[in-house]
Amino acid sequence: MKTSFSPYAQTMGFEEQRDADGRLVIAMPYSDGVRGRPGFVHGGALAGLLETIAYATLSEALGEDDRPLIKPVNVTATYMRGAVEVTTYARATIERLGKRIANIEAIAWQDDIEKPVAMAQINVMLDRSGRS
Amino acid sequence: MTVLSRILFDSLCFTFTLGPKRKATGVLHRERPTKWSELRRMNEFPSEFDPARLIETMSRNGHNKLIGTRYHGHGEGWCELALPYSETLVTDTASGILASGPIFTLMDMATSLSIWLKTGTFQPQATLDLRIDYLRPARPGNTVIGHGECYHVTKSIAFIRGHAHDGDPDKPIAHVAGTYFFTASA
Numbered sequence: 407m408k409t410s411f412s413p414y415a416q417t418m419g420f421e422e423q424r425d426a427d428g429r430l431v432i433a434m435p436y437s438d439g440v441r442g443r444p445g446f447v448h449g450g451a452l453a454g455l456l457e458t459i460a461y462a463t464l465s466e467a468l469g470e471d472d473r474p475l476i477k478p479v480n481v482t483a484t485y486m487r488g489a490v491e492v493t494t495y496a497r498a499t500i501e502r503l504g505k506r507i508a509n510i511e512a513i514a515w516q517d518d519i520e521k522p523v524a525m526a527q528i529n530v531m532l533d534r535s536g537r538s
Numbered sequence: 539m540t541v542l543s544r545i546l547f548d549s550l551c552f553t554f555t556l557g558p559k560r561k562a563t564g565v566l567h568r569e570r571p572t573k574w575s576e577l578r579r580m581n582e583f584p585s586e587f588d589p590a591r592l593i594e595t596m597s598r599n600g601h602n603k604l605i606g607t608r609y610h611g612h613g614e615g616w617c618e619l620a621l622p623y624s625e626t627l628v629t630d631t632a633s634g635i636l637a638s639g640p641i642f643t644l645m646d647m648a649t650s651l652s653i654w655l656k657t658g659t660f661q662p663q664a665t666l667d668l669r670i671d672y673l674r675p676a677r678p679g680n681t682v683i684g685h686g687e688c689y690h691v692t693k694s695i696a697f698i699r700g701h702a703h704d705g706d707p708d709k710p711i712a713h714v715a716g717t718y719f720f721t722a723s724a
Binding site: 412413414415416417418438439440441442448449450451453454455457458477478479480481482483484485488 | 599600601602603604605625626627628629630631636637638639640642643644646647664665666667668669670671672
């Protein structure tokens with residue numbers, strides 16, 4: 407299933423990919439637009455990447471027939487290493503997909519997935535009240 | 539502005555406008571004719587520190603330039619930034635609602651600046667964690683104001699909190715809490 411990217415995701419230069427297991431991965435190529443302090447990716451750009459992969463993975467899990475409004479409730483981002491001037495990748499795992507709430511964990515890495523640069527715990531509300 | 543704060547400020551601006559291959563700390567050391575201990579004693583520093591100029595400088599570079607962060611206000615231990623509405627930052631074209639990523643960046647910036655305004659010294663720092671609660675979406679077309687506040691610092695860690703609103707400070711759209719660590723303190 408193709409995930410349609412938001413204007414924000416396009417602005418950030420996100421690219422949709424698949425890993426060897428067919429799991430959705432989003433790549434964020436390094437550019438001046440994601441730079442924070444010199445030589446490093448901005449923490450806000452990493453958080454935006456982690457949120458985007460979380461919502462895209464959730465959207466894919468819900469499938470074509472189930473399109474609730476995905477409303478972000480909160481995001482807790484933890485930064486583990488400085489992300490340098492190379493492409494950053496992210497993938498997400500849905501810990502629980504309920505009727506109204508989904509709990510998602512996302513990680514971001516660069517050269518080695520075993521050495522993540524950041525991770526995030528993301529909780530969202532699924533609104534099936536009829537809007538959208 | 540005293541000579542000392544002027545030097546520190548220029549070093550700061552320079553740090554944020556460096557080419558990516560150069561080490562910021564090296565330049566700071568080369569440019570800095572005073573000791574950190576002297577700078578730390580400058581209790582009057584926060585009132586002379588000019589976040590407006592610093593932020594406008596930072597806004598011309600990198601991720602802040604991309605999302606369009608602007609200076610809005612500051613005081614001792616707090617800083618406010620503005621994020622003007624832009625159609626390039628929306629999450630969904632139909633609704634026109636801003637994506638949460640730019641709001642996260644806005645709050646990361648506002649809270650990290652509040653630490654310098656709290657301590658009155660520039661210490662290199664990195665975000666350890668930042669939690670954001672989205673209370674409601676920002677209204678399409680409205681500028682989002684991010685208020686960051688540093689409420690406690692230790693030798694190694696700065697504790698921050700903040701909120702964002704889209705016009706009425708009494709009706710926040712988001713709350714944040716988090717920690718930063720001083721990377722040179724280890």
